Amino acid sequence: MGKPKVVLGVSGGIAAYKACELLRRLTESGHDVRVVPTAASLNFVGEATWAALSGNPASTEVWESVHEVPHVRIGQSADLVVVAPATADMLAKAAHGLADDLLTNTLLTARCPVVFAPAMHTEMWEHPATRENVATLRRRGAVVIEPAVGRLTGKDTGKGRLPDPEEIFEVCARVLARGVAEPDLAGRHVVISAGGTREPLDPVRFLGNRSSGKQGYALARTAVARGARVTLVSANTALADPAGVDLVRVGTALQLREAVLKAAADADAVVMAAAVADFRPAEYAGGKIKKKDGQEPAPVTLVRNPDILAEISADRAREGQIVVGFAAETDDVLANGRTKLLRKGCDLLVVNEVGETKTFGSEENEAVILSSDGSELAVPYGPKETLADVIWDQVAPRIGVRRA
Ligand code: CTP
Numbered sequence: 001m002g003k004p005k006v007v008l009g010v011s012g013g014i015a016a017y018k019a020c021e022l023l024r025r026l027t028e029s030g031h032d033v034r035v036v037p038t039a040a041s042l043n044f045v046g047e048a049t050w051a052a053l054s055g056n057p058a059s060t061e062v063w064e065s066v067h068e069v070p071h072v073r074i075g076q077s078a079d080l081v082v083v084a085p086a087t088a089d090m091l092a093k094a095a096h097g098l099a100d101d102l103l104t105n106t107l108l109t110a111r112c113p114v115v116f117a118p119a120m121h122t123e124m125w126e127h128p129a130t131r132e133n134v135a136t137l138r139r140r141g142a143v144v145i146e147p148a149v150g151r152l153t154g155k156d157t158g159k160g161r162l163p164d165p166e167e168i169f170e171v172c173a174r175v176l177a178r179g180v181a182e183p184d185l186a187g188r189h190v191v192i193s194a195g196g197t198r199e200p201l202d203p204v205r206f207l208g209n210r211s212s213g214k215q216g217y218a219l220a221r222t223a224v225a226r227g228a229r230v231t232l233v234s235a236n237t238a239l240a241d242p243a244g245v246d247l248v249r250v251g252t253a254l255q256l257r258e259a260v261l262k263a264a265a266d267a268d269a270v271v272m273a274a275a276v277a278d279f280r281p282a283e284y285a286g287g288k289i290k291k292k293d294g295q296e297p298a299p300v301t302l303v304r305n306p307d308i309l310a311e312i313s314a315d316r317a318r319e320g321q322i323v324v325g326f327a328a329e330t331d332d333v334l335a336n337g338r339t340k341l342l343r344k345g346c347d348l349l350v351v352n353e354v355g356e357t358k359t360f361g362s363e364e365n366e367a368v369i370l371s372s373d374g375s376e377l378a379v380p381y382g383p384k385e386t387l388a389d390v391i392w393d394q395v396a397p398r399i400g401v402r403r404a
Pocket of ligand 1: 274275276278306307308310325326327328
């Protein structure tokens with residue numbers, strides 16, 4: 001089998017320079033990349049850069065090498081087309097099927113998955129014209145990644161930044177791995193909590209746990225590649241922001257509860273992958289707790305935190321909303337999992353065994369997915385992304401199905 005063929009479309013925005021890094025990641029990981037820049041984008045990055053980095057010619061017009069019929073052949077033979085950055089103009093052209101240069105022709109002839117990574121000013125992104133164009137493209141099966149929030153060209157900040165090229169690459173890799181499968185979470189809003197909460201004792205100390213957030217982030221990345229709108233509620237992780245998610249950072253269990261409940265109001269699925277502290281110190285010392293010579297340390301009194309999973313399971317914000325929990329167990333893993341599924345009232349419970357060297361912080365995981373309908377699915381040891389995809393395979397068909 002030859003290398004997967006990727007078309008990297010580049011339209012005319014300042015973020016075009018970040019596409020060089022995306023191109024590098026794609027070629028270094030064994031993809032045959034053909035860059036198709038628009039004429040406007042060459043104001044930002046020149047043709048020579050694309051040709052040298054990709055090892056392929058980089059033409060903008062259909063009139064070059066006409067005997068090879070590039071306007072048809074490039075799209076037809078692609079395994080993936082990714083447009084990064086995609087300007088408001090490019091989204092409009094793609095949504096309306098215009099074909100006035102090589103990239104727009106390629107978009108019309110491609111039958112493979114298409115990923116758009118938009119980048120523009122917030123006003124342009126929020127304009128009803130752009131909103132409608134994005135909705136059209138998504139309805140047709142394209143994956144349109146939500147832009148990141150942050151510094152834009154000039155002094156402005158807001159939504160519209162091109163996500164980190166490494167993270168756009170992750171989306172491309174996942175979409176490629178899915179092949180021609182439709183993005184089955186398109187039009188769905190999913191909420192994922194990730195990481196571990198920290199319950200402060202004083203300004204410098206907290207009660208925490210060993211969760212890295214990797215499983216929750218893998219769920220977020222795979223959901224984006226399957227077309228979902230993703231809200232990622234992240235507690236104390238040290239991981240790169242996945243492309244295309246609305247990221248809400250929280251610290252404590254109470255903050256996580258507030259953020260999850262707010263996002264869950266219109267969610268089709270909620271996945272509680274975060275390790276939430278069951279208890280928090282009853283008192284928060286405003287100043288650092290000091291040790292005193294000759295005195296025993298004062299005991300720390302704990303109070304219960306609300307059980308967020310049980311709460312959202314019992315009181316669904318939307319009919320047909322699917323709620324997924326995780327169970328981290330050290331002993332009697334399956335028996336405890338089955339009891340926990342009933343106690344929490346969720347639809348699916350992903351049970352995994354944890355220990356000091358198991359699961360926490362690792363790239364891999366194994367689990368059994370228990371369902372409220374009694375089915376049990378063992379997922380063998382493998383990358384957290386694989387488990388994440390199996391979880392979405394279970395969630396996607398259940399969304400919107402009325403429970404008995
Ligand atoms: N969870 C939650 N709110 C809490 C504690 C846990 O929403 N206050 C969620 C976690 O996000 C996870 C699931 O409940 O999806 C199970 O967490 P786990 O720590 O395994 O269970 P606990 O409820 O803490 O039960 P136990 O301490 O008895 O193991």
